[in-house]
Every structure is written in C-alpha cells, then in structure tokens.
Amino acid sequence: MAKARSSKSTFEARARAAGLRLDVHRLDELYGAYGTLEAMIARVQGPLRVKGSLRVQGPSRGREVRARAREKR
Amino acid sequence: MSDRFTLAEAARAIAAGTLSPVELVRSCLERTDRLDGRIHAFLALDREGALDAARRAERAIRAQGPIGPLHGIPVGLKDVFETRSLPTTAHSRLLLGHVASADSAVAERLEAAGAVLMGKLATHEFALTGPGFDLPWPPARNPWNPERFTGGSSSGSAAAVAAGMVLVAVGSDTAGSIRSPAALCGVAGLKPSFGRVSRAGMLPLAPSLDHAGPLAWNAEDCALALAALEGKDARDPASRFYAAARAEPLEPHAKGVRIGVARRWFESDRPASRPQLDAVEAAIGVLRELGAELSDVDLPPLADWHAAGSLIVLKEAFEVHKDWLRTQPELYGEATRDRLALGAFVSDADYAAAMRRCDELVAALRAACAELDILLSVSQPGEAPPIEGIGKWDGFGIPGYSVPFNLSGDPAIAICCGFGPEGLPLGLQLAAKPGLDEFLLRVAAAYERAAGWRARWLSLI
Numbered sequence: 191m192a193k194a195r196s197s198k199s200t201f202e203a204r205a206r207a208a209g210l211r212l213d214v215h216r217l218d219e220l221y222g223a224y225g226t227l228e229a230m231i232a233r234v235q236g237p238l239r240v241k242g243s244l245r246v247q248g249p250s251r252g253r254e255v256r257a258r259a260r261e262k263r
Numbered sequence: 264m265s266d267r268f269t270l271a272e273a274a275r276a277i278a279a280g281t282l283s284p285v286e287l288v289r290s291c292l293e294r295t296d297r298l299d300g301r302i303h304a305f306l307a308l309d310r311e312g313a314l315d316a317a318r319r320a321e322r323a324i325r326a327q328g329p330i331g332p333l334h335g336i337p338v339g340l341k342d343v344f345e346t347r348s349l350p351t352t353a354h355s356r357l358l359l360g361h362v363a364s365a366d367s368a369v370a371e372r373l374e375a376a377g378a379v380l381m382g383k384l385a386t387h388e389f390a391l392t393g394p395g396f397d398l399p400w401p402p403a404r405n406p407w408n409p410e411r412f413t414g415g416s417s418s419g420s421a422a423a424v425a426a427g428m429v430l431v432a433v434g435s436d437t438a439g440s441i442r443s444p445a446a447l448c449g450v451a452g453l454k455p456s457f458g459r460v461s462r463a464g465m466l467p468l469a470p471s472l473d474h475a476g477p478l479a480w481n482a483e484d485c486a487l488a489l490a491a492l493e494g495k496d497a498r499d500p501a502s503r504f505y506a507a508a509r510a511e512p513l514e515p516h517a518k519g520v521r522i523g524v525a526r527r528w529f530e531s532d533r534p535a536s537r538p539q540l541d542a543v544e545a546a547i548g549v550l551r552e553l554g555a556e557l558s559d560v561d562l563p564p565l566a567d568w569h570a571a572g573s574l575i576v577l578k579e580a581f582e583v584h585k586d587w588l589r590t591q592p593e594l595y596g597e598a599t600r601d602r603l604a605l606g607a608f609v610s611d612a613d614y615a616a617a618m619r620r621c622d623e624l625v626a627a628l629r630a631a632c633a634e635l636d637i638l639l640s641v642s643q644p645g646e647a648p649p650i651e652g653i654g655k656w657d658g659f660g661i662p663g664y665s666v667p668f669n670l671s672g673d674p675a676i677a678i679c680c681g682f683g684p685e686g687l688p689l690g691l692q693l694a695a696k697p698g699l700d701e702f703l704l705r706v707a708a709a710y711e712r713a714a715g716w717r718a719r720w721l722s723l724i
Contacts, residue, residue: 201608208607209589220601226660227577227605230570231613234620238567238627 195225266290267720270430270484274332277324284324284335288317288379291337295381295428301409303401304423306342307349308382313337316379323377332487334377339429341420342383343390344369344475345464349382353389353466356399357587357594367464368496369433369475376491381429385419388599390435390468391580393653394418395596404650405448406721407687411647414444420478421448425721431488435465436474438572439642439665442677445478446690447647449679449721451711452478453485453704454665456697457672458503460489461496469579470501472572472669481717482678482707486513489700505698513701515709518554522693522706523632525562525640532565533662536645542681542689543641549714550639555706560635562667563627569662571624572670574609574617581606598655625671637706638694640664642677646687664692674700676707679716 196204198221205212212220268276268287276282292310299305320335329335345351345363352358366374373380385403388395393415394402403418405411406426413422417434421444424432434441436454445452453476460475467473477488496502524547529535535543547557581588584603592600609617632638642665668675673694680691691710695703711717 204608205604209585210604210607211592212604216601220604223601223605223656223659224608226656227574227608229660230573231609231616233567233570234574234613234616238563238620238623 195228267427268430269480270332270336270487273336273430274329274487277335278329284317284320284379285314287335288313288337288381291381291428291430294426298406298426299428301404302406302422302426303403304384304419304426304428305339305382306352306354306385306400306419309349309380312348313379313381320377320379330377331491333373333431333491336378336431337381337429338373338378339381339384339420339423339432340370341386341417341432341434343386343435343466344433345466346370346380346383348380351383351466352399354386354395354398354400355388355595355599357591359399363464365464368461368498369465369492372492372494373433378431378491384423384432387416387418388596389466389584390416390437390440392598392602392655393657394650395598397596402650405647405687407449407647408685410649410651411687412447412650412653414447414643414647416440417444417452417478421445421450421452424448424450424478424480427721430479431484432478433475433488433492434478435468436476436665436669437468437472438576438669439663441474441476441478442642442665442675442690442692443663445677446642446692447688449688450478451481451485451676451678451707452476453482453489453676453700454668454674455489455493455700456505456674458499458501459505459674459700460492461494461499461502463496463498467583469576471575471579474669481711482676482704483513485676486701486704486708489704505700513705513708515712516705517550517709520555520637520706521635522550522555522557522637522639523560523635524557525638526559527561528565528664529641529644533644533664535641536683538683539641539643539645539689543691546680546691546710546714547639550710553709553713560631560638562631563624565662565664565667567620568624568667568670571617571620572666573659574613575621577602577606578609578614578617581609601655602659621670624667628667628671632696636695637703640692642690642692646683646685646689668694672697674703676703678707678711680714681716682719
C-alpha cells in the first residue's frame with residue numbers, strides 16, 4: 191500500500207529542524223517538490239521489478255508495434 | 264586554410280608545421296569576440312594568457328616538435344575546475360572572485376600536455392538544476408539557435424566547442440551533465456569510466472557520482488583528450504588505474520560488436536520525439552551495415568534509476584552545501600537553493616535505501632548485458648527546447664536517460680546522430696563496460712565516420 195503523503199506542517203517542521211529558512215511566499219511550490227521527493231523515496235523502498243532479459247530479434251519491436259497500430263487505425 | 268578544425272586535424276597540421284598555434288588561438292579568440300555576446304559560453308576569457316601560452320607552445324614545437332596532440336590546442340574548462348590563473352565560481356554569487364591556490368588535476372594535465380587554456384566556461388550553478396536568470400552571469404545559449412537551451416550543466420563547454428571557440432572543453436557529469444549538452448549542442452561528450460579522470464580540485468556536487476570528462480567535435484577528439492586527462496591520482500579517493508588510452512588517432516571499428524538497444528527507455532519510459540526515434544533507427548541501420556550485431560535489451564525502468572540517482576545527488580549535495588544554505592541562502596539562485604534544500608529531507612535511511620537500489624540496478628544491468636559489448640540509447644528526447652521555457656523543476660520528476668551510467672560508473676558518450684526538423688542536433692548515447700572507454704570511442708568513431716554528420720559544421724550566425 192502506498193505511504194500517505196506528509197502534511198504541509200510536517201514539511202515545514204522538518205525544514206525548520208534542518209535549519210532551513212523557507213520562502214513563505216513559495217511554500218506551496220516547495221511542498222509540491224517535496225511530494226515528488228517523497229515519491230522517489232517510496233520508489234527506492236519498494237520492490238524492484240526487473241526482467242533483465244536479452245531479447246535478440248531482427249527489426250525493431252517498437253516499429254512493429256507502431257506499424258500494427260497504424261494498420262488498425 | 265579552413266576556418267574550423269577538429270582537434271585531430273589541428274594536431275596533425277601543427278605537427279606538420281602548416282598550422283601555427285598562435286594563429287589557431289587568434290582564430291578562436293576572433294570567433295569568441297564575434298559570437299560570445301550572444302552565446303555567453305565564457306565566464307572568464309584569458310586573452311593575453313592564451314596568446315602567451317600559444318607563443319610558448321609555438322616556440323617549443325618549432326624547437327622540439329609537439330609533446331602530444333594537445334600541444335598548442337585551445338581548450339576551455341567548465342568553471343567548476345579550480346585554476347590559479349583565473350577565478351573559479353561555479354557560476355555562483357557565492358564564489359565571486361574565488362581564486363584557488365592550486366590548479367585542479369584536470370588543469371594540471373592540460374598544461375602538462377601543452378594545451379592553451381582560453382578561459383572558464385559557463386555552467387548551471389554548482390552543476391545543478393537548469394539555466395538560471397538570477398545569477399551573476401547569463402546562462403549559455405545554444406549556438407545552433409541562441410533562443411534554445413544548451414542542456415547542462417556543462418552548458419558553456421558544449422556551446423564553446425559547437426561554436427568553435429575552443430577545440431576541447433572539460434566538463435563534469437553527475438547525472439548527464441556532459442552528455443546532455445553535448446547532445447543538444449551537436450558535439451561529442453564523453454563521461455569516462457568512474458575514477459578514470461581525477462576530480463582533485465573539481466568543485467563537488469555528489470562525490471559518489473561525479474565524473475570529469477571531455478567535450479569535443481567528435482569521438483576521435485574525445486579519445487585524444489582522454490589520453491591527456493586520464494591517470495591515477497592519489498588526491499582523488501575515487502581515482503582508479505585503467506590501462507592507458509592511446510594518444511594517437513583511434514581506429515574506428517564496429518564489426519562484430521554486440522550492441523543492445525535500450526528501447527524501453529526512449530520508447531515507453533520517457534518517449535522521445537518522432538524525429539529522435541527516426542534518427543535512432545537510422546543510426547541502428549548504420550551500425551548494422553558496419554557489421555555490428557544489434558538486439559533489444561530489457562533493463563530496469565528509467566524511473567528506478569532516476570529515483571536512486573536523485574536521492575543520492577540531493578543527499579550528497581546537501582552535505583556539501585548545508586553550511587552556506589543555512590547561513591547565506593540568499594546568495595544562491597532560486598532554483599539551486601530550492602533544489603539543494605530538498606536534500607535536507609533525505610534521511611540517512613533513505614540514502615542507504617537509494618544506495619542499495621543502486622546496487623540492485625547495476626546488478627540487473629550487468630546480468631542483462633552479459634552478452635553485450637555496447638548499450639545504445641539516447642541522451643535527450645529530441646531537439647533543444649526554447650531556453651526561456653525551461654522551468655526550475657523541469658527534470659526533477661522526469662527521468663533522464665543518462666543517470667544509469669553515473670550509477671554504474673560505465674563509460675558513456677553522446678554523439679550527434681542527425682538533425683531534427685528545426686535544424687537542431689539530435690544525439691545518440693552509447694555506453695560500454697567499465698574501463699572500456701577506448702573500445703567505446705572506437706565504435707562511436709566508426710558510427711560518426713559512416714553516418715557523416717560530423718562533416719556538417721555549424722554555420723555561424
């Protein structure tokens with residue numbers, strides 16, 4: 191289950207504890223970036239989905255997929 | 264005499280006595296005088312110092328011949344490499360007037376190779392974020408179109424090489440900062456194997472991922488520059504010994520080379536533009552005609568590399584900057600200050616998780632590439648966007664194509680693979696296994712020679 195996002199007051203408290211002076215006029219913007227950071231932290235804490243397989247083939251699979259999509263259209 | 268030279272061409276002409284280092288430097292200075300009012304590649308141009316060095320080089324070459332291919336060649340340094348002769352500012356108000364007491368290892372090696380230092384080149388502030396308009400100098404602009412972004416953070420380095428103001432520049436690359444501007448400015452940019460080029464005297468961003476490396480017109484020139492720059496250095500704890508690169512021109516070669524195409528990265532993880540995708544397909548065709556064996560390879564998603572890389576960069580950069588951030592935050596540009604501040608929210612546990620994830624990602628990369636020699640991808644999703652439209656958080660949440668090779672330490676190069684509909688360069692990224700920089704450069708040079716894009720010089724402005 192995805193971890194709930196920290197509140198803005200928690201964000202401000204952590205900034206103060208770190209000794210940072212935040213620009214009060216841009217708190218929403220900084221809190222938005224903090225949300226992106228929290229998503230990155232959640233990502234490195236979650237499982238890594240790796241196939242890591244080598245698929246040898248001829249022409250580009252992407253080109254084939256796009257060609258099929260064009261034919262359908 | 265042609266107006267433009269590659270490093271290899273200039274070195275041959277200087278050795279043959281048909282090109283004077285003084286005339287070459289004068290030609291670069293003239294071009295800089297004519298163009299840099301619009302390009303802003305240089306933060307400090309050392310006109311007299313460069314001419315003096317060129318005269319010394321000319322006398323020495325006349326007496327004893329060149330000591331190597333960089334002897335008498337005009338070069339520039341991204342302004343994160345410390346120099347005794349010029350200020351080192353990282354494009355920041357915080358370091359205005361800072362003159363180092365010693366040269367960086369890169370500056371020392373260039374001087375030992377007889378290169379002529381033209382000056383210090385623009386960067387994104389402290390090699391982080393994007394172009395800043397609230398800094399002591401304006402951001403560098405793309406010589407192919409000054410309304411467009413250079414990429415970064417080695418912005419002035421790529422712009423100066425593309426515009427012919429220098430023949431080689433040295434940049435730094437923590438998450439693509441050599442390869443991104445090389446791609447957008449249509450030059451070659453090599454991030455060498457981790458530890459191959461000493462970072463002693465280079466202002467750090469994130470020491471676990473920081474690399475130093477050359478930007479030049481093509482892969483052959485990057486090889487010549489690498490041979491001068493590389494070498495073990497006890498002053499840099501990451502410095503490692505690799506078999507020395509050769510100081511003579513490369514023999515381009517791609518026959519039988521097994522190349523994996525990281526298609527998922529640029530087709531679905533972060534889809535590149537149609538012209539970029541077409542250019543990649545055309546490049547694959549060129550490599551196949553050269554005898555390379557192409558196959559697709561599945562690698563971990565870019566978002567995983569991006570998350571791990573971003574957290575490591577933010578945490579380490581905050582450790583570097585935290586005292587200034589707490590006491591003089593107003594001296595940073597807004598974008599740098601805000602980005603650095605985020606590092607305060609990356610806990611030690613988060614950092615450890617990012618490092619573990621890095622290990623897992625690199626293990627997956629090694630497993631997927633066990634039967635491959637080269638990985639092919641892109642370093643940018645398309646042509647350079649308008650510089651005025653670059654937002655301060657652009658690239659923060661969007662995964663880039665370059666950072667996997669900062670995490671793995673593998674050598675990676677961005678080279679030109681064509682031009683888009685707006686006439687701007689498109690880039691290809693090739694990577695090899697650690698220590699195989701020269702092999703990577705041979706394959707890149709083979710592609711460049713066969714594709715022919717390097718014959719298209721920028722016609723200036």
